[in-house]
Amino acid sequence: MAEQSVKTELMQRLDEKKDRMFGIRRYLHAHPELSFKEDKTAKYIQDFYQGKDCVIRTNVGGNGIVVTVDSGKPGKTIGIRADFDALPITEETNLPFASQNPGVMHACGHDGHTAYMMILGETLIEMKDKLEGKVVILHQHAEEVPLGGAVSMIADGALDGVDNVFGIHVMSEMETGKIFYRPGNVQTGCSYFKITINGVGGHGSSPHKTKDAIVAASHFVVALQTIVSRALSPFDVGSITIGNFDGKGSSNVIKDKVILEGDVRSISDEAQETIEREIRAKLNGISTMFGVTYDLDYKNDCPVLYNDPETTEFGIKVLNNTDIPELTGVEMCEPQPPSEDFAYYAKERPSMFFYVGATPENGKAYPHHNPKFDIDEKSLMISAKAMGSIVVDYLIGK
Template sequence: MSTTLPDLADRLLPDVARHTADIQALRRDLHAHPELCFEEVRTSDLVADTLTGWGVEVHRGLGKTGVVGVIQGRPGPRAIGLRADMDALPMTEHNTFAHASRHPGRMHACGHDGHTAMLLAAARHLASNRDFDGTVYLVFQPAEEGGGGAREMIRDGLFERFPMDAIFGMHNWPGLPAGTFAIKDGPCFASSNDFTIRIEGKGCHGAMPHLGIDPVPVACQLVQAFQTILTRNLKPVETGVISVTMIEAGEATNVIPEAVTMRGTVRTFTHEALDLIEQRMREITTQLCAAFGTQADFDFHRNYPPTINHPHETAFARQVMTEVVGPERVQAFEPTMGAEDFSFFLQHKPGAYFVIGNGDGAHREGGHGLGPCMLHNPSYDFNDALIPVGATFWVALARRWLNLGVGKLTSP
């Protein structure tokens, strides 16, 4: 399969394009050896060893398995952070091509292997061409898939040890034409939160319900009542999702269970909407369960905050995208209720998060699964043709940011 997109070939950095096959081999090695959150030992070793071999200063141990590379250009006060995530998902791959996962139950089904490869390709060029003023920090982050690796790197002193002025992150996006970028300012990914509700009733024989207190219809009432929060409590212009995804109860068809456990997720784009939803869910659970004579235990856990891009950094990144791939390949990103722990970085530093199109799956070689090439699908695979495109963009973004300064959005 081709490792370049023909209509973008003349826009790529020549040495990045020349070394794409080597970076592709590295990406496929990562894909074949996926590691879960905070277990990215082999992955971190490979990243650190590769950077060291190119003369990049390497720091390890932030967020347990994180790696930070430091590339110093000419003396200058500016610094920029570029982030790639490294962890895989706990799922079994259906692909059977040569670089498919060798570990059942683990798979790079979100393209973090490709994100790592794109940033490594950029690192190789920047390490050999230090024609910029200031410092580039390469942030290889562990545990994006539920572990909050960004938060842990921050707790371990990421921004104190590596004082970058801004940080940027990129994710591949299936369905968007390969090599196309999409970005927007403000909220682009939602907060991720989960809840667990245990409703305690009184078990009895299924043929004698009057002798017990059935928690099942109470759970059914709660599922419906929660939706009124979105339609009658939340402002109509606000956006939110409440999904009850698990209901567990009972062991026999003729026994009314003692208890019901409900679990699910809540997604919002603002902290204010999240505060309202949590408060109303708690009130409705407590009061409705009491009305039916049951006891309720309500637990709400906030995982990732919403990913909110900063306007100036978003505009800066959009201009660089336009210069690299042309205006016809830069789109407005449609916000998604998916979540991303890059949000923690953006709470501490200015920056922007955006996507690069992974195509429709036609890039996959023989031996791919029958499913679609979508994120978190067992038939997914990263499009290696994006490696030189993403790397060229990273290099252009870093150079433009460091050489022009934050206040300038146009070429000199």
């Protein structure tokens, strides 16, 4: 079949560029930039594509870059996405290419995503006469903070004309050599809230003249614990975390104000809505019970990431039917607890987001966002070949 010979050529070309791919990853790792401040990284990506036979859009929704590879033939349009921001973490890996920017680190693998995508993009440009339709490469900034780069890029037309979107995340705690996937809801949605409990302060010797904000806030924190256990279906999943309880004061002063900040995670839209409704209801109850008022800032930062079953089935069929030498298995995984702003693309177009195992060769796998985080660079070649195979079969497969 035509797509098989094209995939074989694609993989041969990728193999020839392995050292360049790893070199790009190491350069990016040494020069990380925080979300919405990735100016030099964006310029680096832009310069890479300059002079190549493609259309480049820069400053898409901020620092985003959209590269369109047009075969010149009619057909579908596939979007493929990689993110490129880093985190406010001080690196502790002792790698020879460790971060040169104090307090900033690629601790999530976005350097690897960008490196494989750049080399894959270059190769697809070189081979575009063998394709049909278009490839839209989404180099996305600011994935790590809400509302991230996906929202602004979509608003700026990044998905115009795109039929489906595919994305990859390398995973340090998943076995290198394997690809993992799951149809349906695959990563949690997240919400943020900030609550100010307003009471009436006073002297500790006269509590009857006060409305104690600390007591009211404490009861609220305890009441929150019943939402997941009593308001959610036992077949649904959610979590609520109070990460900040700011009630510092003097031992003999009853506080007039307490600030709480929290995080909500859920694996369904219904759970996300239920948790928000219950938080508001419990605040109203606490307000009545203790005679306090409250101010609530509640933000749904990221929706649940939904893998379209038909699109996912297509992607897995391609991977199972393609000979990728480095790939040892394709397995279904459990839903993943972190949130991911690829979910916004998946809300706009039928999409598939999957995972490439990247446990370091020495077997010491640190979790994402850890100062010692690292990946096995073999995962980059697997990512490039897997995504490249999906692109080829999507555009010319029958």
